[in-house]
Amino acid sequence: MQHVTPAEHGMETSTGLDNRKLLMWLFLASECLFFGSLVATYLLYKGRSTTPPFPHDTTIAGVEYSGIYDIPFTSVSSFVLLMSSLTMVLALAALQRDNRRAAQVWILATALLGITFLAGQAFEFTEFYHEGLTVSSSVFGSTFFVLTGFHGTHVAVGVLILLSLFVMGLRGRLTSERSLNLELAGLYWHFVDVVWIVIFTFVYLIQ
Amino acid sequence: MASAIPEQRPVSIGEALRGLRHEAATYKGILSWIATVDHKRIGVMYGITAFIFFLIGGLEAMVIRIQLAQPNQSVVDPQQYNQIFTMHGTTMIFLVVMPMSAAFFNLMVPLMIGARDVAFPRLNAFSYWVFLLGALFLNFGWITGDIPDSGWFGYAPLSVQSLGHGMDFWMLGLQILGISSMAGGFNFIVTILNMRAPGMSLFRMPVFIWMTLVTSFLIILAMPVITIALFELGFDRFFAANFFNPENGGDPLLWQHLFWLFGHPEVYILILPAMGIVSEILPTFARKPLFGYPFVVFSGILIGFIGWGVWAHHMFTTGLGAPANAAFGVSTMIIAVPTGVKIFNWLGTLWGGSIHLATPLLFAVGMVAMFIIGGLSGVTHAVVPSDFQQQDTYYVVAHFHYVLFGGAIFGLFSGIYYWFSKFTGRMLSEGIGKVHFWLMLAGFNLTFFPHHMLGLLGMPRRIYSYPEGMGWDVYNMISTVGAFVIAASMLVFMFNFIRSIKRGRRASADPWDGRTLEWTIPSPPPPYNFATIPVVHARDEAWHRKYVEDDQGRIVRVPAGAEHDVESHEAAGAEGHHIHMPLPSIFPLIAAIGLPMIAFGLTYYQDTHGEWALPLIPAGVVVLLIGIFGWGLEPEAE
Ligand SMILES: [Cu+2]
Numbered sequence: 001m002q003h004v005t006p007a008e009h010g011m012e013t014s015t016g017l018d019n020r021k022l023l024m025w026l027f028l029a030s031e032c033l034f035f036g037s038l039v040a041t042y043l044l045y046k047g048r049s050t051t052p053p054f055p056h057d058t059t060i061a062g063v064e065y066s067g068i069y070d071i072p073f074t075s076v077s078s079f080v081l082l083m084s085s086l087t088m089v090l091a092l093a094a095l096q097r098d099n100r101r102a103a104q105v106w107i108l109a110t111a112l113l114g115i116t117f118l119a120g121q122a123f124e125f126t127e128f129y130h131e132g133l134t135v136s137s138s139v140f141g142s143t144f145f146v147l148t149g150f151h152g153t154h155v156a157v158g159v160l161i162l163l164s165l166f167v168m169g170l171r172g173r174l175t176s177e178r179s180l181n182l183e184l185a186g187l188y189w190h191f192v193d194v195v196w197i198v199i200f201t202f203v204y205l206i207q
Numbered sequence: 208m209a210s211a212i213p214e215q216r217p218v219s220i221g222e223a224l225r226g227l228r229h230e231a232a233t234y235k236g237i238l239s240w241i242a243t244v245d246h247k248r249i250g251v252m253y254g255i256t257a258f259i260f261f262l263i264g265g266l267e268a269m270v271i272r273i274q275l276a277q278p279n280q281s282v283v284d285p286q287q288y289n290q291i292f293t294m295h296g297t298t299m300i301f302l303v304v305m306p307m308s309a310a311f312f313n314l315m316v317p318l319m320i321g322a323r324d325v326a327f328p329r330l331n332a333f334s335y336w337v338f339l340l341g342a343l344f345l346n347f348g349w350i351t352g353d354i355p356d357s358g359w360f361g362y363a364p365l366s367v368q369s370l371g372h373g374m375d376f377w378m379l380g381l382q383i384l385g386i387s388s389m390a391g392g393f394n395f396i397v398t399i400l401n402m403r404a405p406g407m408s409l410f411r412m413p414v415f416i417w418m419t420l421v422t423s424f425l426i427i428l429a430m431p432v433i434t435i436a437l438f439e440l441g442f443d444r445f446f447a448a449n450f451f452n453p454e455n456g457g458d459p460l461l462w463q464h465l466f467w468l469f470g471h472p473e474v475y476i477l478i479l480p481a482m483g484i485v486s487e488i489l490p491t492f493a494r495k496p497l498f499g500y501p502f503v504v505f506s507g508i509l510i511g512f513i514g515w516g517v518w519a520h521h522m523f524t525t526g527l528g529a530p531a532n533a534a535f536g537v538s539t540m541i542i543a544v545p546t547g548v549k550i551f552n553w554l555g556t557l558w559g560g561s562i563h564l565a566t567p568l569l570f571a572v573g574m575v576a577m578f579i580i581g582g583l584s585g586v587t588h589a590v591v592p593s594d595f596q597q598q599d600t601y602y603v604v605a606h607f608h609y610v611l612f613g614g615a616i617f618g619l620f621s622g623i624y625y626w627f628s629k630f631t632g633r634m635l636s637e638g639i640g641k642v643h644f645w646l647m648l649a650g651f652n653l654t655f656f657p658h659h660m661l662g663l664l665g666m667p668r669r670i671y672s673y674p675e676g677m678g679w680d681v682y683n684m685i686s687t688v689g690a691f692v693i694a695a696s697m698l699v700f701m702f703n704f705i706r707s708i709k710r711g712r713r714a715s716a717d718p719w720d721g722r723t724l725e726w727t728i729p730s731p732p733p734p735y736n737f738a739t740i741p742v743v744h745a746r747d748e749a750w751h752r753k754y755v756e757d758d759q760g761r762i763v764r765v766p767a768g769a770e771h772d773v774e775s776h777e778a779a780g781a782e783g784h785h786i787h788m789p790l791p792s793i794f795p796l797i798a799a800i801g802l803p804m805i806a807f808g809l810t811y812y813q814d815t816h817g818e819w820a821l822p823l824i825p826a827g828v829v830v831l832l833i834g835i836f837g838w839g840l841e842p843e844a845e
Contacts, residue, residue: 013401019326022397026427030389033431037465041439041450048456135448139456142448146439164836 024184028191035195038150042143042203049138053131056207068131069204070124077120078200081155084113085193088186098176104169107182110189111162114155121152144203151199154192161185224841228790242791244328245734247630249335250313254623256339257306263346264298265697267291269690272654276687278675288671289356290373294346296359297377300477301384302342304615308480309334309388311622312395312419314630318725318732319413321404321741326397328789329838330390336799337387344803345380348373358669360470363451363462367443372810375444378437379806385430385437386802392426395419404724406743410504413723413746414497417504418483421511422476429472436465445809460525467518475514477611478578479507481618482549485571488625489553491719492568493560496747499552506545513542523591524598532591539589546582550575565719566640570621573648577613581606584659599669602662608655620647620700627704628718632730633711639703646696653689657682722750735786792841798834801827 013019052058056067091106125145133141165182168174174181234242243249270291274282283291313331317324325331348354355377357366366374399420403412412420440462442448449455451462490497497503519527519535527535553575562568584606588594597603627635661682666673673679717726724741725732726749745751757763804827811820 014403014407015400017401019397019401022401023327023393026393026396030393030427030431033428034435037432037435041435041461041465044461045456045458050456135442135446139449139452142439142442142450142457146442146448150438164839 018180020180020184021187024187028187031191031195035151035198038143038147039198039202042147045139045143049140051138053128053133053140055140055144055203068128068133070127071204073120074124074200074204077117077124078196080113080120081117081193081196084110084117085190087113088189092179092182092186095174095179095182096176100169100174100176103174103182104166107162107166107169111159111166114159114162114189118152118155118159121148121155125149147203148199151192151195154195158185158189158192161188224837228792228841232790234791239791241796242793244324244332244789244791244795246313246317246325246328246331247732247734249331250310250315251630252335253306253313253338254310256342257303257310260298260302260342261307262697264295264303265694267295267298269694271295272687272690274671275673275683277684278673278677278680280672283671285671286356289358289669290348290354292669293355293358293377297345297355297381299611300359300473301381302345304477304611304619305384305388306338306342307619308422308477308615309338309391311415311480311484311619311626312391312423314626315415315725316395316398316419317402318629318728318736319416319723320399320402320407321724321737321743322398322402323735323737323740323786324789325394326402327394329792329795330394332792333795333799334387334391334394336796337383337390337802340799340803341380341383341387344383344806345376348376360466361440361462362466363440363443363459364453366440366462367451374440375810378440378444379809382434382437382441383802383806385434388426389430392423392430395423396427399423404737404741404743407748410501411743411746411748413483414486414500414503414507415480415483418479418486418507421507422479425472425476425479425511425514429469429476432465433469433473436462436469439465441809445813460522463522463525464518467521468515470521471518472511472514474607474610475510477615478618479510481574481615481622482507484618484622484625485553485574486549487723488567488571488621489556490747491625491721492563492565492571493557494563494720495556495560496722496750497552498555498558499548500746502548503552506548509545510542513538513545517542520589520594523594536589536591536594540586543582543586543589550579550582563719565624566635566637566644567621567625567719569641569644570617570624573644574614574617574621577609577617577651581609581611581613584609597662599667600662601658601666601668604668605655605658605662608658612651612655617647617651625719626725627707628714629725629730629732631708631711632714633707634714634718635707635711636703639699639706643696643699643703646692646699650689650692650694650696653692654686655689657686657689661686717749720750720753722747724748727752735788738786790842792838794834794838794841796834798831798838801829801831801834803827804830 013022015022052065053068054065055069058065058067087106087109091103091110094100094102094106128144133144135142135145162185165174165185168181240248240252270283271288274280274288313325316322345355351372353372353376355369355373357369357374357377361374361377366378399412399416439448439450443450443452443457449457451457451459453459486497486503517535517539519531520539523532523535557572584602588597588603588606624635624640627633661679664678664682666677666679673683714730716729718730719726724743727741728737741748753765754762755765804823806827808820808823808827811817812824814820
């Protein structure tokens with residue numbers, strides 16, 4: 001008996017790489033172009049805004065404007081997101097050892113760290129909004145909200161995936177033989193983290 | 208209250224879904240098409256849908272040609288003219304050439320690599336449904352009167368400021384279509400890399416498969432760029448963002464950079480599949496292997512890379528400065544080299560062959576000839592001063608119709624004539640096919656060759672009318688007559704197609720003495736394609752199963768019943784019953800329906816009295832999630 005999806009029935013694929021894993025790598029390759037285009041837009045428009053608030057401390061015609069970024073705060077939420085990559089690794093390692101209880105704990109921890117990051121972003125967005133920064137207020141507002149919002153949406157989707165896996169685990173369907181599911185979620189999650197490091201560096205830190 | 212309900216064993220979601228899938232397997236008629244995950248059926252649906260849009264795009268072109276037949280006409284007003292050329296370009300590129308190519312990927316890739324289906328059959332169905340719904344959404348303006356009007360390239364700030372919902376349909380429609388193309392791109396890369404029959408190493412793959420692979424990579428890397436550009440356009444339109452608004456620090460040129468950074472790889476997305484088809488047909492009808500296979504493959508790959516470094520040749524007149532113009536001019540000339548390599552390889556394939564001048568070959572040769580003309584005028588655009596003169600004239604219109612119609616469309620028609628029998632079990636009429644070819648070739652050149660002259664005489668693109676005495680009258684009239692000849696050739700084709708499905712000559716499994724694996728299985732193929740997965744020993748595997756060289760080096764047929772010949776036909780019927788194919792599924796369609804719901808919500812909710820549309824956005828997200836979760840939870844295959 002032969003099946004159409006060889007990878008999932010223990011048959012070899014031509015490259016030896018699982019179909020779904022290859023799909024995930026390709027997806028991440030195109031994600032690079034998504035984020036690349038947005039980051040390029042941000043960098044291109046950097047310093048072009050004429051209306052406050054500005055991202056960093058700026059002096060225009062003798063008037064000083066203090067920058068809107070709260071670097072210590074964003075550093076903390078960046079740290080939270082980085083830690084979630086660690087818990088993700090621990091979750092996968094636990095599942096591959098078939099320690100399902102530990103895997104569940106780490107999956108939930110990863111999701112909670114992701115939610116914490118999102119809460120931080122929501123707080124930051126509201127703060128900025130109250131200081132007068134909106135999508136339409138300046139080109140800085142447009143590029144900032146769309147880029148970080150696009151990333152935040154990715155984190156939210158990641159949290160949804162993690163919670164789905166957690167529910168799968170509760171029903172006993174997330175086993176070491178099915179650890180590929182968690183591995184794929186992990187690939188996505190790490191990618192989203194790496195993108196955040198790029199955003200944090202280019203958008204927040206470099207003036 | 209609860210006690211009133213008779214005690215029942217609780218049914219898990221998984222069980223319910225399993226039941227649903229098994230029931231779906233028994234669907235007949237239209238339902239069986241809606242739930243299908245068979246790559247051949249999906250390919251047929253892609254092809255038919257794309258052809259219907261080809262007729263619609265063709266009608267739009269006819270309106271343009273009728274309007275321009277003579278000076279000072281007013282068949283349509285300027286706004287209608289804008290709408291019609293916008294929809295003509297958008298339709299032909301996104302709703303005709305791309306999905307028609309996708310039809311060939313679907314139909315041919317599994318058959319040519321010796322697989323039973325694509326890597327992700329349900330993702331494949333999802334691609335089709337998203338394409339169909341996106342195409343309908345894009346065309347929804349024909350009902351409401353909000354028709355896109357800023358050109359297929361949607362230049363900002365015109366596309367931002369365009370009134371009504373026309374450009375919303377355009378922008379969101381292209382977003383939806385992008386999802387479809389990317390899903391297809393992922394699927395075909397994984398299929399080609401992972402599902403090849405044993406023995407089919409990368410350099411034993413047919414050239415069409417190589418071109419599909421390169422195209423798919425271009426799709427998954429280029430579509431994100433236009434997605435982001437459209438995203439930014441959407442924010443500018445819906446939320447008054449400033450991406451393309453110079454008053455607030457934005458820059459309309461960013462649109463052009465992003466659009467053409469996508470747009471130039473896109474032209475290879477449009478032409479490479481047709482080049483792949485022609486590279487299959489020429490060897491079959493010249494009865495010799497493709498000349499310089501590695502060169503054709505590597506030049507295709509090279510095109511895929513260099514295609515990323517030429518985009519600004521669409522922007523020479525935007526003031527990028529001399530160094531940038533020079534650099535992009537040179538890179539554009541360089542990309543002509545691998546294209547030229549392909550053309551010489553095709554000529555080398557025909558050279559000295561024992562040529563069988565059947566309809567597929569006529570169209571393939573027509574493609575090569577027309578593409579050469581389009582390629583040459585393309586090189587003249589790489590010369591910056593010359594391009595300054597031709598920018599936005601009919602010379603450009605002539606160029607891209609020679610590569611897209613003369614190249615892509617002729618190539619796709621050659622594929623239809625070549626592979627028709629594989630899926631219908633009948634031959635298209637050769638006689639009528641030849642009438643179609645000569646009419647189309649004559650009509651095409653009558654229509655578009657005069658555009659070169661019009662462009663050199665200074666006639667601008669996108670004008671809805673022109674005064675007398677410019678010296679343009681004759682060429683415009685010839686062009687319009689040509690358009691009617693093309694229309695007539697399409698009637699001939701449709702007559703041939705419909706007649707041949709019903710009454711065409713019965714086709715054998717291998718009517719053209721083909722060279723690739725699809726010709727080793729029956730026409731039409733069984734749902735599982737290959738009763739036994741073939742083992743590949745050579746490039747042109749099917750041909751090597753039929754012919755060997757004798758001691759003098761002459762090519763002779765393998766005697767019937769000899770070793771290789773049997774392999775594929777054995778026990779097709781008997782063993783077929785034990786092959787487990789993926790079960791049908793309706794979740795790809797459900798997930799796809801969520802997307803236009805979100806798009807409608809976004810389009811209308813800010814209107815006065817548009818409150819009704821707001822709930823469509825979350826509702827669409829929910830439908831999408833239901834589709835995705837149902838898809839994820841239902842059993843993979845039996
Ligand atoms: Cu180009």
